[in-house]
Amino acid sequence: MFALKTLRRQTGAPALPALRLLAAAALAMTLAACSKPAPKAEDVRPVRAIVLASSNVDVNAEFSGEVVARVTSQLGFRVGGKIVERNVEVGTVVKRGQVLMRLDPQDLQLSQAQGKASLNSAQTNRDLARAELKRYQExxxxxxxxxxxxxxxxxxxxxxxxxxxxxxxAYRGQANQSGYASLLADGDGVITRIDAEVGQVVSPGTPVAVLARNGDREVVIGIPEDKVDTMRRVKNVVVRLWADPKQALPGKIREVSPVADPATRTYLAKVTIPNAPEALLGMTAVVQFASTTATPQIRVPLTALFNEKSQSSVWVVENGAVKLVNVTVGGVAGNDLLLSSGVKEGQTVVTAGVNLLKPGQKVSILGAEMAAPAKADPVITAGAAK
Structure with missing residues (x-):
């Protein structure tokens, strides 16, 4: 009261507005003290997950490559000289012994004539020596x-x-040299490359043409490091052409390089196509590897495994929350684990962020995928095309 009177004396204004202001401030402080704190938002962690599915497909992989001839010859002249004739083009079908190219034979023919003259001279000297020996014997x-x-x-x-x-x-050698002026096909096949033209001077052994011989065809592919050992054991191999994906041809792994390519870090493999049509040469093909197991298997990525106290577990999603389930790992297939117990088909398993979860935690799934490998095309046993 004294303060109001003093304020009135100093300002000369009524004290009622100031009183109202003080009352409003006191009321706001009272309401703030009595209000409850806002509820804390529930922590929902986003994860990636897959829906488990069992399958008896053990290996299902595809690699693209080019169809080539099993035997390819790089042909070249056995003598040097100037090319004066070329009788084939790329794609020409040739027979064994067919003349592909010719060199200028003039120098070779002169050498052959010189060899013949030397032989005649030696024979004359021998005849004279024989006649003289006969006279002296008498x-x-x-x-x-x-x-x-x-x-x-x-x-x-x-x-x-x-x-x-x-x-x-020497004369026989010169005669052979003259015969080498003609480049002959050393087998039946098709010309796939020409590396020399008429008028070009070539040295002995320089490749001038490439001949793909008739016979088996092969698909050359590159297998990654983590799959090469698995692919070696696969028996059922199917080759499909990009030009005709519906046609399936049986294949067989003939050769796998023992060392990786230094540039691509893949292992070169050759898959033979027995009794393949000749028209396949040069086409692009896809080699499919597929094998089956006796019992269905459940696969999960390596990232789904959670290890704690030497126990292997996975996080299973149920009703929007996760729970830790112990599992038994039956084996490893590439980047996947084979689970023999603990989970079953149809369950949802977290595959990313497993180390940041706790039992009962709410999660939101970013994307669910089927864990089973894609269904393989009908497996073709070698020697029986479907």
């Missing part, structure tokens, strides 16, 4: 010459005979 029989003279004539004849043999070998 003189020796009459004791007109000594044995030493006869021995020298015999040695001269033998030397002349050796020169003839050497000249014959």
């Amino acid at each position: 003189l020796r029989d009459k004791n007109f010459v000594s044995q030493a003279v006869l021995d020298s004539k015999d040695a001269a004849y033998k030397a002349a005979q050796a020169q003839v043999e050497a000249a014959q070998a």
Whole structure:
């Protein structure tokens, strides 16, 4: 009261507005003290999960590659020279012994003529030495010459005979060189590449054409490091062409490189297609690997496993919350685990963020996928196409 009177004396204004202001402030403080705190929002953690499904498909993988001939020959001249004739193009079907290219034979023919002349000269010297030896043998029989003279004539004849043999070998070699002026196909097949043209001078052994021989065809593929051992054990292999995906051809792994490619870090594998049509050469194909197990298996990614106190577990989602379930790992298949007990088909299992969860925690699933591998195409046993 004293304060109001003092305020009135100092300001000369009524004290009622100030009183109302003080009362409003006191009421606000009272209401704030009596109000309850806002409820805390429930922690819902987003996770990724899969719906478990069992399957007896053990391996289901696909790799693309190119269809090539099992035997491919890089053809080249055995002598050097200038190409004067080319009788084939890329894609030409050739037979064994067919002439593909020719070199200018002039220098080779001159060398052959020189070899023939040397042989004739050696034969003439041999004939003269033989006739002289015969005369001296008659003189020796009459004791007109000594044995030493006869021995020298015999040695001269033998030397002349050796020169003839050497000249014959040289002549045959020159004749072969002349024959090498023609490049012949060493088997039936098709020309897949031409590396030289008319007028080009080539050295001996330089590849000038590539011949893909008739016979089995193969698909060359690259298998990743983590799957190469598994693919080696697969027996049922199916090859499908991109040009005709409905046609399935039986395949067989013929060769797997023992070392990885330094650039791609994949292992080169060759899958043979027995009795394949010749038209497949050069096409793109997909090699499918598929095998089955005796009993269905449940697979989960490695990221789904939660280890605590040497016990393997997974987080199972039920009614929007997670619970920890102990499981038994039956094996490993690539980047997946094979679970033999603890879970069953149809359950939802967390695959990402397992180390940040606690029992009973609410979760929201970002995306659910089926854990079972995709259904494989009908498996074709080698030798029986569907």
